[in-house]
Amino acid sequence: MARITIEDCLKKVENRFLLVNMVAKRVRQIREGSDYLVSSPKNEDIVVSLREVAAGKVVSQEAESQEGATE
Numbered sequence: 001m002a003r004i005t006i007e008d009c010l011k012k013v014e015n016r017f018l019l020v021n022m023v024a025k026r027v028r029q030i031r032e033g034s035d036y037l038v039s040s041p042k043n044e045d046i047v048v049s050l051r052e053v054a055a056g057k058v059v060s061q062e063a064e065s066q067e068g069a070t071e
Contacts, residue, residue: 004047004050004051004054006019006050008050008054009023009050009053009054011054012053012054012056012059013053013060018060019053021060022049022053022058022060023046023049023050023053026049026052026053026058027045027046027049030045030048030049031045036048036052037052037055037057037058038051038052038055038057
């Protein structure tokens with residue numbers, strides 16, 4: 001299994017602080033019962049969240065609002 005790195009996630013998110021916020025929020029969602037957005041059996045919630053960010057399945061609300069403004 002390939003390892004997920006912070007650098008993989010930073011290709012999708014502009015800075016580390018935003019990445020920490022996004023992943024922490026996603027971990028809380030998973031622990032409250034949200035389904036995984038990527039297939040990642042036998043991994044901790046934090047690893048699943050990082051994989052979701054790296055796959056582009058989780059985006060920040062700030063990035064969504066900027067996309068809406070440019071359209």
